[in-house]
Amino acid sequence: MSLQTTPIANRLHIALFGRRNSGKSSLINALTGQDTALVSDIPGTTTDPVSKAMEIHGIGPCVIIDTPGFDDEGTLGEMRIERTLKAIERTDIALLLCEETNLQVEAAWMQQLKAKNIPVILILNKADIRKDISPFIEQELGEKALLVSAKEKQGMEDIRLAILEKLPQDFEQPSITGDLVSENDLVLLVMPQDIQAPKGRLILPQVQTMRELLDKKCLIMSCTTDKLPQTLQALARPPKLIITDSQVFKTVYEQKPAESLLTSFSVLMAGYKGDIRQFVEGASAIDRLTEHSRVLIAEACAHAPMTEDIGRVKIPRLLRKKIGEGLQIDMVSGSDFPKDLSGYDLIIHCGACMFNRKHVMNRLESASSQQIPMTNYGITLAHLMGILDKIVY
Ligand SMILES: Nc1nc2c(ncn2[C@@H]2O[C@H](COP(=O)(O)OP(=O)(O)OP(=O)(O)O)[C@@H](O)[C@H]2O)c(=O)[nH]1
Ligand SMILES: [Mg+2]
Structure with a gap:
């Protein structure tokens, strides 16, 4: 991962679902403007979910996930469907491709996605040759599909607008430090010296926390655990908040000024990534x-x-x-x-x-x-x- 790019985990995850040969891989290529995924007229070309990071104008950093067709067959086919099902777990928005007049499988998947509160955008890909099935989609799935063609690169702007419209309300990531600190607050980061990061690097939660604190205009000081006493001495006032690693909680707790609040990177990340109350x-x-x-x-x-x-x-x-x-x-x-x-x-x-x-x-x-x-x-x-x-x- 380059330090220049948004971490994958913070991007909007858009996944494509559909039968084999419905044109999912072609559509991902048309959307990214690159030959990211292998395309062929042999059903079952895509055998593993493939993710591609991209920027979408007005939406920002995204990950687009191509999946194996959900109508796959045989033992291997079932294993591939299992992979596609797993991709649902990280999907923020789903593009569901329809290309048949019989839409029972699509209806079942649509229901499954909606049950997980995933907004679904129906797509009639191959509109260049299969416009005729548009009324069936509306009739059987109860919603209109966007008419697009990956082949002719038609309708990509409509997809972008539909994604914008369905952007989940809660996608604005919650803040890492919430209202624990604000502008001009002094924050001390205490990193254990045996921190398991690649040489010359910090771990992602530390980098993300620091970036957020800088954006908030907090004053940041950082030290290793053994330098905590010297650092506190060097400061004109006790830090409002001390953030450390769970592994050295106790050591830091015992030395911290009474008025300084204490937390850890992983505790903060727990609230950022999940439901802190459920974890506690x-x-x-x-x-x-x-x-x-x-x-x-x-x-x-x-x-x-x-x-x-x-x-x-x-x-x-x-x-x-x-x-x-x-x-x-x-x-x-x-x-x-x-x-x-x-x-x-x-x-x-x-x-x-x-x-x-x-x-x-x-x-x-x-x-x-x-x-x-x-x-x-x-x-x-x-x-x-x-x-x-x-x-x-
Ligand atoms: N006419 C037309 N053909 C298309 C379009 N999109 C894809 N195809 C063709 O449909 C076939 C299947 O395309 P893929 O993109 O490989 O389909 P897929 O859904 O990824 O298929 P699997 O990986 O097997 O699940 C290929 O022959 C494509 O050229 C389109 O918009 N119009
Ligand atoms: Mg494919």
């Missing part, structure tokens, strides 16, 4: 765990996560120390998140810096609808250290 509430389930309980730890990064030792080592160790060695802990990563959560007594999610808000909110919704408490790494660590009630969010 979920953490209380830790106290109800027994040796017979089952905990699911879910990590967003599928490969070599930076937080590896927090999710795979540190949290399991702390939990087993508190509850007992018998505690069963399962681990999933990437897009593997069980639909059926009923076997679990608690779900602990990572900070999800690689996921968009919609994705995290969908998982929270899935957990709450099955009445399974869900919390995240930062809140879990704060709870286990007994300082959850001493931090602000």
Whole structure:
């Protein structure tokens, strides 16, 4: 990822759904003006969701997701449909392509998308040759489709306007620091020295927080944990807010001036990416765990996560120390998140810096609808250290 671009997780996610051969890949190419996706007249050309980052005039940074056709067949076909279903979890707006007179599959998908509160834009691609099915769409799906042609690059502006019109109200990302601080407030960032970031870099939540504080015209000071006393001494007044890493909460809490509020990057990100109240509430389930309980730890990064030792080592160790060695802990990563959560007594999610808000909110919704408490790494660590009630969010 280039530092020049908006992180993927903060972009509006627009996904294309439709049968095989309906022209999804052609449309993504027409929309991006690039040959991003492979196009052919063989059904089932796209076998994996493909994301392409782009700017759309008036909308801003987006990600467009091409998906395998939802009418795929056979065992492999089912696996591909499964992938397409997973893409729904991160979709903010759906473009649903229709190209048949029989629209039962489309109707089922439309219903499924709407049930997840995803705005759906119906598209009759191939309008250059299949204008005739327009009345069937309106009749069977109850809405008019936009007539477009990826082949002739017609109707792209109509799609842009339709997206603008359906832009989710809550897409304006909530602020990371909310109303904790405002202009001229002094904010101290305390970074642990063993921070697991690539050499010469900071981790994304730190960069995003700093950027927001600068935009807010706050005064920012930062130091490593060992330099906290010297830093506080150097300041003419105590910081309004101290933001640190969950791993060193306790050390920082013990040294901080009484009037300084304390929070962590992961706690702030928990509110930015999900529902902080549900996470805090979920953490209380830790106290109800027994040796017979089952905990699911879910990590967003599928490969070599930076937080590896927090999710795979540190949290399991702390939990087993508190509850007992018998505690069963399962681990999933990437897009593997069980639909059926009923076997679990608690779900602990990572900070999800690689996921968009919609994705995290969908998982929270899935957990709450099955009445399974869900919390995240930062809140879990704060709870286990007994300082959850001493931090602000
Ligand atoms: N006439 C016409 N043909 C189109 C249009 N868009 C796509 N096609 C053709 O439809 C066929 C399928 O296009 P793709 O873009 O590969 O379709 P897809 O939905 O991605 O298909 P899968 O990846 O198999 O699910 C190709 O032969 C395209 O050239 C269009 O607007 N008009
Ligand atoms: Mg395709």
